[in-house]
Amino acid sequence: MxxxxxxxxxxxxxxxxxxxxxxxxxxxxxxxxxxxxxxxxxxxxxxxxxxxxEESQLIYHEGQIIPAALFCGKIENVLVIGSSEGVISKLALELGAKKVTHVDIDAECVEACAKYLPYGYSSEEVRLYKEKKGPIHLIIDDGYKFIEEAAKRNDKYDIIILDLPDEQEDSAQQNRLYTSTFNEKIISLLSEEGVFISQAGCTTWWRNNTLRNSLKRYQSSFKSTVFFEMEEQNWVWLVGSNFECNNAAERMIEKLNKLSYKPKFIDSQSIIKSTIVPFTLRNNN
CATH class of the missing domain: 2.30.140.10 (Spermidine synthase, tetramerisation domain)
Structure with missing residues (x-):
């Protein structure tokens, strides 16, 4: 052992x-x-x-959805790719989503998380959501394949969340979801003021390659890119949209008090700080 x-x-x-x-x-x-x-x-x-x-998962999961909820136009139809624990799907409902589509490739991981983790889905919820009983539809499928099929159906989402392990040098299967081509498919699925959010790495200088690459990819794909760091978790999320916004922090702060869910780790002051890109990334050093 x-x-x-x-x-x-x-x-x-x-x-x-x-x-x-x-x-x-x-x-x-x-x-x-x-x-x-x-x-x-x-x-x-x-x-x-x-x-x-257990002790810090809520910080991470708020970072995974709250910036998107603050930047998007409305929160009705949400798509989650990955996130086996199910916390994000349940937070989306608390934020007012009417329907959450949760796609995960690994049924065994989803079921084990529900059975053994003290947060996220329960085993009964997994059973019900797989049967599409309730506002969450849990689909065991390849995320990339689902996105391709959704694009053909012309599906539209207000928030699309990608919650997968980091981009890996030796994982072509997973890395398909970390490309400009994938971002183009995502854009076709966004509603008028819809947004796409993904974890993007760490700001620490000696381990920021993933973040550097993600930021370049977002900025070349989307009309607006919002950088958001949860310092108490030491992790960064990027929000991309197909609409232009000159002051993301102002837009997000204005919406903060209108949320039906009150964040535990994000307030107006933290939004101002969290949306500032670090010096070396701002200056391409």
Whole structure:
């Protein structure tokens, strides 16, 4: 039984997670999964990368949807790609979404998260949502394939959320969703003031290659790109839209008090700070 997970976070640098108790361990057809008790609470790891931990998961998940909710025009029809835990789908409902389509390729991961994590879906909710009973429709499918088919149907979404592990040098399957071609498909699915949000990496200078590449890709694909950093989680999300906006922070602050869900880790002051791109990325250093 493994006692530690060593998570690479940069060239020659790794983070060590002590595992107090293994709750679930499985090689699914798509990834290596571990759910374990750690010093940060019950935690999910996929392919030796932390995906979410009990104590701070809400910070991450607010970062994954609140910036999009603040920047979009309306919140009615939401598409989520990935996010096996189900927290994002449930937050979307709290934000007023009438329908959430949740697409995940790994049924075993979704079911294990529902069974063993103290946040996100319950096992009963997974069963119901797979049967499309309720406002969340859970579809086990390849996200890229779903996007292609949705584009052919001319589906439209107010918010599209991509919540996958980081872009990987050796994972062509996953990296299809981190391309300009994919962004073009996304644009075709956005409603008039719809937005696309994806986690984009870390601002730390010695590990910001993913963020640098993501920012360039967004800026070349969308009319507006909003940078949003959750400093207490040390992670960045990018919001792309097909409409122009000269002052994203102002637009987001104006909408903040109108949300039906009150964020626990985002307020008007943090929005101003969180939307400032770091010096080296602003100056292409």
């Amino acid at each position: 493994i006692e530690k997970i060593i998570e690479p976070i940069g060239k020659g640098v790794s983070r060590v997670w002590d595992l107090d108790e293994i709750i679930f361990e499985k090689e699914t057809p798509y990834q290596s999964m571990v759910i374990a008790k750690t010093g940060q609470g019950i935690s999910l790891f996929c392919n030796n990368e932390r995906q979410s931990v």
